[in-house]
Amino acid sequence: MNEIPPDGLQEQTFYEQVGGEETFRRLVRRFYQGVAEDPLLRPMYPEEDLGPAEERFALFLMQYWGGPNTYSRHRGHPRLRMRHAPFPVDSAAHDAWLKHMRVALDELGLAPEHEAQLWKYLTYAAASMINTAG
Numbered sequence: 001m002n003e004i005p006p007d008g009l010q011e012q013t014f015y016e017q018v019g020g021e022e023t024f025r026r027l028v029r030r031f032y033q034g035v036a037e038d039p040l041l042r043p044m045y046p047e048e049d050l051g052p053a054e055e056r057f058a059l060f061l062m063q064y065w066g067g068p069n070t071y072s073r074h075r076g077h078p079r080l081r082m083r084h085a086p087f088p089v090d091s092a093a094h095d096a097w098l099k100h101m102r103v104a105l106d107e108l109g110l111a112p113e114h115e116a117q118l119w120k121y122l123t124y125a126a127a128s129m130i131n132t133a134g
């Protein structure tokens, strides 16, 4: 017999718990609005149009948190440290990146435990991306 668990008893991914694609797209959209205005970060992005970078980042985060694996179908294994190697990520770039992310995350208005979990990941990941002294 096929037992279907009642609503609420099924495991939900973090992606689903925070509202799925829409939430991640809002986060990344707001983040890139900050990047677009940032005199240190904006010149690091090679493309004139930030749209494709925004799309890659949104798909990566969605996949990381349990959503569809569209990122890897398009881009392969993330290998983020390697992909950031062409860009000099020093402590100033790290701080600027996190500053825009903090604004974007605050505006999502997530439940405190979700917000804390996402922020912990983002701060850890940002620190691990530093590849240049100074």
Ligand code: HEM
Pocket (backbone or CB within 6 Å): 041, 044, 045, 046, 047, 052, 053, 056, 057, 060, 075, 080, 083, 084, 087, 089, 093, 094, 097, 122, 125, 126, 127, 129, 130
């Ligand atoms: C610490 C400061 C950081 C700086 C200055 C930075 C900067 C950049 C730049 C300039 C690009 C290239 C834009 C593009 O054409 O896609 C990029 C790509 C990307 N970044 Fe970062 N980044 C930082 C941290 C992070 C972190 C913490 C994550 C993940 C949580 C991340 C995820 C990505 C992804 C997924 C891409 C696209 C990779 C691909 O080519 O598929 N970045 N980043």
